[in-house]
Amino acid sequence: MKRWNWLYAGIERIFERPYQAGKIINRRYRIKDCLGMGSYGITYIACDIVTNQYVVLKQMRKTKRNKGTFSFQREAQILQMLHHPRIPKLYDSFTVKGIPHLVMELISGKTIEDLLFKEGKTFPERESFQLLMDILAIVEYIHENGIVHRDLRIPNIILQEGKVYIIDFGLARFLTESGRENNDDIIEKKLRREISVKSDFYALGHFMLFLLYSTYEPTVKEERSWEEELSLSVEARYILRKMLQIDVPYEEISQLSADVNRLLQKFTDGGVNDVIV
Known part of the structure; x- marks a missing residue:
């Protein structure tokens, strides 16, 4: 083979x-x-x-x-x-x-992939969720037009002078198109490629893990799950579990945006103190 x-x-x-x-x-x-x-x-x-x-x-x-x-x-x-x-x-x-x-x-700027792996930029929790909020504003427009991107990965998000851009619509589909376009048995690929708004939330959940892991420093040799390795607030963990469909997933972008906005407001008010280690 x-x-x-x-x-x-x-x-x-x-x-x-x-x-x-x-x-x-x-x-x-x-x-x-x-x-x-x-x-x-x-x-x-x-x-x-x-x-x-x-x-x-x-x-x-x-x-x-x-x-x-x-x-x-x-x-x-x-x-x-x-x-x-x-x-x-x-x-x-x-x-x-x-x-x-x-x-x-041509959108000039730097992809999140380059910022993370070439320049070593780190994204603390607050900055990560602020970036997510900016991305969701664009994704909301995409969804309102009956389209799902299906490829919201770190190479397809660009930062240019503090502004975020989404590129590469090669896998985007209309929400009226049914089913999945592959027969892959790998659950993660099915969730990423499903023609549903939830596939964009799922992809952005993994996008967020890339950001949040940029500040992670291992303390033990064995590899553990993200929930064990990352120090996150209760609110951040709640949002990520729903985005990654570990818990009941978000059905529409307004639900996700509202939760992210509440988390960012708590940062502003100084109310995010209960970090899970």
Whole structure:
């Protein structure tokens, strides 16, 4: 089995050769750099030679034509619907040699992933939940438009001069679409990919654990659960357990936002003292 996986990976590398820097796509977009390869697409920074502005260009992976084409079409449709200052604009979409491409607004700034793992930034409890509150304001707009993001991870949240942005709507779906798009038996993946607002809350629960673990310093060698390792207030633990669906989960974003707001207000009032160690 490992041999076949290695062979398949080798074949993918042959077919999925990213564009080289300097190449002009669709007679308009000059590739500057390759940002990375995702589930269905390869993402680049490119210069629009008409406007002389930098943009994000996303190319569908050649080996993902079946699901990838649908994903690209849905992403374009969703971005055309959403008009929010903290969500990238869709500028253009086109096909080159049968391969769909999207052109989007470039959001400069740093991803939470880079802040945590490259710069070593730490997020104490209060700052973590304040950031969550800012994210929820954008997610509320997304949900109000009948859309679920389904990929709210640390690489897809950007901070720019204190403002938060959500990017990469490649896995986003309309809430009217039913079911899950995979048959994976892993519970975590099912919860992340469910076409339900709860999947965004679940993903943000894990997002919060990344933030909160940034201040964690192990005192014992054995690995324990987050509830045993993190020093959190009762309110924070309550919110996280519901987001992660350990307890009865939140059904709508207003419930989650209200609880986070109450926690932040207690910090303001000096009332968050009962920390669990």
